[in-house]
Amino acid sequence: MSDLAIASRAVLKPISEIAASAGIPEDAVEAYGRYKAKIDPARLRARGAKLGKVVLVSGVSPTPAGEGKSTITVGLGDALAAAGAKTMIALREPSLGPIFGMKGGATGGGYSQVLPMDEINMHFTGDFHAITSANNLLMALLDNHLHQGNALEIDPRRITFKRVMDMNDRALRNIVIGLGGPTEGVPRETGFEITVASEVMAVFCLATGLDDLRTRLGRMTIGYTYAKTPVTVDDLGASGAMTMLLKDAIKPNLVQTMAGTPAFIHGGPFANIAHGCNSAIATNTARSLADIVVTEAGFGADLGAEKFMDIKARYAGCNPDAVVLVATIRALKMHGGVAKDALKSENVEAVRDGMANLVRHAQNVRKFGVQPVIGINRFTADTEEEIAVVTEWAAANGIECAVADVWGQGGEGAGELASAVLRAIEAPNNFAPLYDLDRPVEEKIQTVVREIYGGAGVEYSAAATRMLKQIHDNGWDNLPVCMAKTQYSFSDDPTLLGAPEGFTLHVRDLIPKTGAGFIVAITGTLMTMPGLPKVPASMRMDVDENGRAVGLS
Template structure:
């Protein structure tokens, strides 16, 4: 079979529609688009205002069981399902996160589909797209530069250089920047202090962009971002530095959602890209709200396993949307089930009914967790060519015992035709109304929220707080910030904070290492285990296999 980029290039040369034609399927006019060439566009604020008069359609959340390090195709399934709904004559849109250059150049890719269920133009999307990531990186580092310049120019705010929490960012995996020292080279080179880079998609500014409602809300949220503390241990915010205007200006275009298409011309809003293991893991509410108002069915995904992305979507993000999900699709693979049942990753193409049965406990827990949100849940089995029919039958039997339907999908090979059974089952579901009730009470102490999540979603026996986390929690209480929602950063490979503790562990203790206020985003980030906010590159980065020929043809981009 052709590689993803070969499929995308072949299709683009033959069949990709002008983006104006794709937009027309949703009732968007050419005047409501800001074109970036013929194949991609941003949606104007005027179109967003007009769409607010339209009643929202149905929203479907797509999530997954705990994945293997190889990835299991959740985005591919979602895009193929969007194509399948369109084939069944439903007015459909997809809302997807933007790829980050970190995993694109690293190992995992841009999470924008694959095979015959992907977004085009593939090369543009996975590289610079419309420049949103660059704008975010620039805004993040502009704020950092203004902070260090303030220290150099007299420090009227009396900032404590040891307690500056705002970090620089780069949209590349660069472990060498995790811990560095700034200001070396004498008095003219700035104040010497320790600094820690993070990847752009882990920054609070990315979360702010994805949770904001409009440009004025963006500015208000930026004003509230905490940059550090002064020598009297008082908080210092962006508005104290008077930097919110410049940062909002840098992001004036990045705030507008992007429109592209699948290989089958289903409209796809691609906007924002916070990592789910270290941020809230969902595309922007601007894009999602726009999609649900312009379509009858909108599909959106939550990053990584349901214990991370789906929990954050349901507890955090859905509170900002004009409608709540009417159903949840949980993506599973036989490979991931066997991996969670103890099968080594190197053997993930080998059939093993016993390992699958053992690993089913992982899927079962995700299903049970999701059902607590009182929405219908359906399992989408992403099938590979080497899947054993006996294993498929076993999975269907195990899920049937729980009253859950399983629909095998083959969208990687067949596009939308490979998910029509799943699409029809969503159409046939009875309408579910009402807002999602978060798993924890927002107006409770931060420790209570963490322990509630650890018990109800992760099923931990106990939560341990490091001395650093305990001190930070006390400061949160003193500042009155302890009742904000929480956003847990942890490994995606396990319900626990240990990536090697697979299946459905219960007898473990969750280690909380830090609790950091993200006041612009409106939540507290709870760091657990050894999670990193600046990933590193693997032994053989994908970047080493990429190239561009003299005629401009790109190769090796997955």
Template sequence: MSVPVAIARIAEKLAIHPEDLLPFGRQIAKVHIRALERPATGKGRLVLVSATTPTPSGEGKTTTSIGLAQALSQLGESVCLALREASLGPCLGRKGGATGGGRSVLVPAERINLHFTGDFHAVTCANNLLSAVIDNHIYHGNALGIDPRRVVWRRVMDMNDRSLRHIVVGLGGTGQGIPREGGFDITAASEVMAILCLAGDIDDLRRRLDNILVAYTWDGAPVHARQLRVTGAMLALLCDAIHPNLVQTGEGVPALVHGGPFANIAHGCSSLLATRMAMHHADWAVTEAGFGFDLGAEKFFDIKCRMAGLDPVAVVLVTTVRALKMHGGAPGNRLEQPDPAALARGLANLDKHIENVRRFNKQPVVALNRFDSDSDEEIALVRRCCDERHVACAVCSHYQQGGSGARELARAVMTVAEKNRPFVPLYDLEAPVEEKIRIICREIYGADDVAFTRQAERDLRQMKDLGYAGLPVCVAKAPTSLSDNPALKGRPRDFEVTVRAVQVNAGAGFLVVLTGDILRMPGLPERPLAERIDIGPDGGILGL
């Protein structure tokens, strides 16, 4: 890898005007959104990177996105990445950092993974300001008549803390507020994060903040954030966070890293502004959608592309031999051992994701992220599976070799892009909400049907009454299975998805559908990665 160059030189590669660059030291800068008002300097071909159903550790989707971008650059193409920011929850919990790995990384990795430019903190503060104002309004007379039992706005923090999922606020006497039940979600699952990532400009950001549904009155009428007269202050807290962050890969390829909604409990895509800016300034914009295609990519198409008029020219499906062996029944502690039989059974998971990509009228490119433990026989099995389905398959070694290890993938992407067809949404927005949910569960997950709990049925009736039935749906689901049951691997069949609740994210512009046992505040594992992180003798951060 090359020594990171000054961020101003990275901006020059994208022809970003010097007045639009807002430096955060030598290697990081924000790019003012007014850059989008200047003439475009790129052709703006968008490439989406998604994946098959991953193991709990992930299959290297970000690493592959970075490797692909570096390979395109090595082939003489103008390219820019548009990726999500890292959340402290997984960084200090199970998955670790979100800046790639080996020779396909973003730099400076430690700063990006920890506090970066403060966007997550700004989202957290804006969210919790609204929480504080709601309780303050109730305490000082409650002129809006908010029913404390029906406050739906929750506090957030950027950390995995299961103890805060359900709490009681206002304890301690009359001077401490009105006691009521509440709770915390992780910042990446907050509606403010979704709003920041879907806003097209400052005015759109203000409109979306105004439209946040926070509570209901004693009479059942909705209460929106604008009625509490605090969205101007929320906007002020977010006024710097709206500008995308510019960094570089280890090979000096520009990367816009901005926003961070999780795909299992949110919509899983980096900000719209970062995506548009990458397309505005480069011929190729490489972005990703979190977890498997069934989660992040479905939402990328049905929510982000539909709202913003985007249409990727190619879709990459990242997979690994170890993940496919897991889906074929191999134990988690034996995924590094050769097991062609388990791999052959697990190919059904890859097969289903290929079908799902084609459901959106796209032709996938499979990127097999190679590990040292993969045998030639196992790699040949994956290639044969793709050949039988007339899908390009590139074996990638970008972790070890950087961009040169993803050139086969880059060429396959360029070939597929020449035959691109317009994407087709999965469902009609005017369809009943129950039908939209059923279409996703049946066609993308492979479920037989959907069961709605009584709470979900009440939620659906209420949102119809309030006029929100025409919004797209954002399903919160287990990320390690195509079903809502994380124990079901491979390509599950003969199962039913249980919808336990439906929430309105009126500001973000979608409905959140909670399935199975999915939680919007993760917990830490028994041995969190935070136990390995420290400061070294030279002052550098170790273990991240």
């Protein structure tokens, strides 16, 4: 049975009941139909100074076989709630790009889903449309400023901001605008990025409230003058209108799991081209309501988890009390050299070889002073001998490990994992980010490459080297770094699976995100506007005679 078919059979509770079970007063609930709502944090009643503990779900380096990280996140949240802990889940909103491209959906799977899955996957409460509109309003104002005389003396060749859309469309990566004559604007080269790569999205997800949102939007750098001095959104006078477009979107979205556990789904930057975490407002609002918040960071622990701990936790104060590393036997076999079409056959040696990837991720989590918990997402083809490779290694190295079948059993299949997590969050925690902010940007990048990726060094392009000088000259060295890197490998080469060592990471460009508060280092051939695969997931999607979605998974 498909995820959509399972979801369609679920009996949902009215969102007012879910809100009440989470301790959210009625006047803080802004309903979007019967099963979705926005929550106004300003109307929540403080329950005391104690905030809930944070369980961060991450994983091994992803493979085309799929690891089910969101499925484990939801199942673990349901299991913790069933064990008696007041629990909430905090996830990112799905982007239409991967939904119609390769993934097909991002709300969990089987009996471990957030609902209503079709509405969450498509449009939801309109947050992404608001973020897209705010970004593109800024660009319209910028190009109008150029057309109306360019009082700020902005160099059209040094505009760093781009328009965005929430879709994979490689044809828009590089375009020329303003053609057609003097009344049609100033011609210049530009392009589009996907909405989840926009700095507006990053600001949205790191802002602590409406005032902080306006401040962060205002200090975003959008380009440079002819004299090479930075130009900000506040220089252009656009932050007020952008904030107005986002004033409702900034409120977290409340939905429910199939088991009725409350879940916030809010914000959605990718972890391979942005910082990969749901909004700080949603996470901390959940912490004010629940004893345990289960949240997720995108892709493997080298990307999403590192950015959660080095960027989000710094700004939002939501330090993780435990980190769950999701692994699948089939992913470990792929990291061990097995082709995707041979993953159903038992191969204990390949699992052993692929363990190098999981081992490095576990060691990396410990470098942040947090104890990892390994969650094996079980599939029907997994054998006891293959699973034993993981569990025996974990036992020998003092790491909690549990097998979970959440796709088929929901929270009931994650009881052992929930018990391991409950033990882990009570263990001593010495969390600290990987690097100090007062170190130069190149030292921070080098630290991530050596300590997290296992690389030997970094090579900068001529453009990146020039930008390093600008970063130093403009006093931006005190910002953390956000690595834009392939999710499939510790290196910038997606074909190097397992745990490669001694490689050189190639930084193609550096982009200061002065509103979000980090420096993006773009590596390898990574694009901030993805393309569609040869056979997009959208090709199997439709609606039935009753207007219900078909083909989402």
